[in-house]
Amino acid sequence: MQREADTAVISFKNISRDRLNVSVDELIERFVRGDSSRTTEGSGLGLNIARSLVELQNGTFRLSIDGDLFKAEVCLPVIP
Numbered sequence: 371m372q373r374e375a376d377t378a379v380i381s382f383k384n385i386s387r388d389r390l391n392v393s394v395d396e397l398i399e400r401f402v403r404g405d406s407s408r409t410t411e412g413s414g415l416g417l418n419i420a421r422s423l424v425e426l427q428n429g430t431f432r433l434s435i436d437g438d439l440f441k442a443e444v445c446l447p448v449i450p
Contacts, residue, residue: 380444394433
């Protein structure tokens with residue numbers, strides 16, 4: 371976690387087994403899975419729900435993908 375001006379930024383990083391072949395915009399939509407071979411676990415709602423919860427707290431939710439590196443950032447306003 372780090373502070374950027376009046377915002378606290380919490381970063382989560384994960385390296386997937388294979389390169390992610392999906393855009394950030396598509397990945398955050400409902401019912402989309404980053405790993406299309408998964409058939410038994412997950413509904414594809416997690417990132418969409420996370421974004422909604424962060425936005426309800428006046429924050430922003432950012433995603434980035436670089437090959438097999440997946441990064442999610444939760445940015446929330448700091449209350450003095």
